[in-house]
Amino acid sequence: MCHKIRIATLVLSIVLSGAAGAQSCADCRYLSPVFDSVKVSTEYFARGVKANGDTLDMYMDIYEPAGDTAVNRPVMIFAFGGGFVQGSRTDWYVVEVCRHFARTGYVAVSIDYRTGITTSEIISLQFMRIFFRPMQEMRAAVQHLKWSYAEDGNPYRIDTSRIIIGGASAGAITALMTAYCDKPGEIDDMGNISALDALGGFYSTSGFHQHYNWQVAGVVNVSGALVKANWIEPGDVPVISAHGDADNVVPYKEGAFAGLSIFGFNLQGSYIVDTVARNRGVCSYLYTMEGRGHPDDEMGIEYIRSVVYRISQRMYALIHGRSYCCPLAADITPQDTLFFAPGAPDVTLTAVITNDNGNAQPKWCSIGCGVSASSNSVTFTPDTSLRYMLLSAIEGGCEAADIHILVDTTALYASAGNATLPELTIYPNPADQYLIIRPAPGTKIFNLEISDLHGIIHEKYSSYSASGEMVVDVSRLASGAYVLKWNNGRKNAYRKIIIQHP
Numbered sequence: 001m002c003h004k005i006r007i008a009t010l011v012l013s014i015v016l017s018g019a020a021g022a023q024s025c026a027d028c029r030y031l032s033p034v035f036d037s038v039k040v041s042t043e044y045f046a047r048g049v050k051a052n053g054d055t056l057d058m059y060m061d062i063y064e065p066a067g068d069t070a071v072n073r074p075v076m077i078f079a080f081g082g083g084f085v086q087g088s089r090t091d092w093y094v095v096e097v098c099r100h101f102a103r104t105g106y107v108a109v110s111i112d113y114r115t116g117i118t119t120s121e122i123i124s125l126q127f128m129r130i131f132f133r134p135m136q137e138m139r140a141a142v143q144h145l146k147w148s149y150a151e152d153g154n155p156y157r158i159d160t161s162r163i164i165i166g167g168a169s170a171g172a173i174t175a176l177m178t179a180y181c182d183k184p185g186e187i188d189d190m191g192n193i194s195a196l197d198a199l200g201g202f203y204s205t206s207g208f209h210q211h212y213n214w215q216v217a218g219v220v221n222v223s224g225a226l227v228k229a230n231w232i233e234p235g236d237v238p239v240i241s242a243h244g245d246a247d248n249v250v251p252y253k254e255g256a257f258a259g260l261s262i263f264g265f266n267l268q269g270s271y272i273v274d275t276v277a278r279n280r281g282v283c284s285y286l287y288t289m290e291g292r293g294h295p296d297d298e299m300g301i302e303y304i305r306s307v308v309y310r311i312s313q314r315m316y317a318l319i320h321g322r323s324y325c326c327p328l329a330a331d332i333t334p335q336d337t338l339f340f341a342p343g344a345p346d347v348t349l350t351a352v353i354t355n356d357n358g359n360a361q362p363k364w365c366s367i368g369c370g371v372s373a374s375s376n377s378v379t380f381t382p383d384t385s386l387r388y389m390l391l392s393a394i395e396g397g398c399e400a401a402d403i404h405i406l407v408d409t410t411a412l413y414a415s416a417g418n419a420t421l422p423e424l425t426i427y428p429n430p431a432d433q434y435l436i437i438r439p440a441p442g443t444k445i446f447n448l449e450i451s452d453l454h455g456i457i458h459e460k461y462s463s464y465s466a467s468g469e470m471v472v473d474v475s476r477l478a479s480g481a482y483v484l485k486w487n488n489g490r491k492n493a494y495r496k497i498i499i500q501h502p
Helices: 092-104 119-123 128-151 170-180 184-190 193-199 270-279 301-319 410-415
Strands: 006-013 037-049 055-065 073-079 107-111 158-168 218-222 239-244 267-269 284-289 329-333 338-340 347-354 361-367 377-380 388-395 398-408 424-427 434-439 446-452 457-461 470-473 480-487 492-499
Touching: 037 092, 037 128, 037 193, 055 092, 055 128, 073 092, 073 128, 073 170, 073 301, 092 107, 092 301, 107 128, 128 158, 128 170, 128 184, 128 193, 158 170, 158 301, 170 218, 184 193, 218 301, 239 270, 239 301, 267 270, 270 284, 284 301, 301 388, 301 398, 329 388, 347 361, 347 388, 347 398, 424 492, 434 480, 446 470
Parallel strands: 073 107, 073 158, 158 218, 218 239, 239 284, 329 398, 338 398
Antiparallel strands: 006 037, 037 055, 055 107, 329 347, 347 377, 361 388, 388 398, 424 434, 434 470, 446 457, 446 480, 480 492
8 A cells, every 4th residue: 555645736935045046056056045936745654653642644745946857856854853742844943944955956854753752651761762753753754755766756856865864953863863773772771672662663663665774874963962972883874963052951962851860861962972973983063053052943043044054065065975074174264254234345255275185176155046156266245135155165075164154234224323323432352251332421321232143132231321431241252243232312323343262
């Protein structure tokens, strides 16, 4: 019996920054959003028993670039977060991530998986079932795609050798465990493995095509963890990670899940996953989100985009059979994020490539997709649709990458009311420990804020009035560019500041 339902395809417009024509910047495919829209199909791929005994039918949403004629396309499967107790394949950030990857040319897939925890599973030390049920769904999703390729005419025109699995939080844990917890003796570290027998045993899935394997090309891990990073072994697939070093839900290094010890074991987060992988010769990239906690809505869409773009740069190497773990390095200069407003001059960025053999080729791609180049430097006019510039350096089987973020200050200047800003002296700038703010005589400050380039407020002082100096402690802020906003009782004004720790 072919357990499959195809639901009517919808064409959806993307909301990520930078619209582009369907084939403009074609040489930036898989990096920049070269397609205007995506189409989404829904398929029935698995059925399983939930923690409460109910049976759940599970579906996947398959995102494709509308109008694409390419064949043998790589696949990104992305699983939602929610602490294994909540979440959905249609959560807004899952949709955003899948739409972005589809617009760059991938086939992106979001999946259902079983959530839920019962007290009996905790008391009886059967908590590994909580982790194992989503693993069965991730396995089933890979099997379903391989079945559709081999037996259903490959309707999504995929390359089954280039399937990457990933997710955020619990979804990332699921992807990591699917890739690296591949022996019964490993999950036995979490308790009595006989508890999995009722779910079909360790090698089972919840899908309908269990004669296909669930081997993949790599893993994307956003704020996830493993129970034992030592499950990673030489020869395992590469991993691409991003994690906040102030995460108190899924530990950046090691600790209890959500700070709770009910499971009786710790999780080892992305820092340890990256360390163990590198020590064992498994290619690994870790973007540490300095000062960030667990991902939530307050992070803002721009920050989420900047994380996704960094991940996509390493995925670009992976799907082309190159390593992002070579000594080859690429940096963009100037390094400071650029601010611009109407009438701003053209911007020139230069690639600084090191540890190469003299044959590295630079590749520039902008987001939105309006600028591409293969020279050592690139000059362009920034506007509201061009917010990020990506650099790749390719030499043989190696690839390195860097990202440059441009912040549009048009709205900031407009909200100031006019070009005359309240008089304010700020020093030192760059600052390390303290920032001293000195208003001009007779100038008062109200509601001073310091936010990062994604609009997240880090320091806030309400109803403050000063005629002398104000000393602000900035030692807790990570090095980088920030926006200082203040109000003089009539209008807002803004100033760029730099935090630079030794």
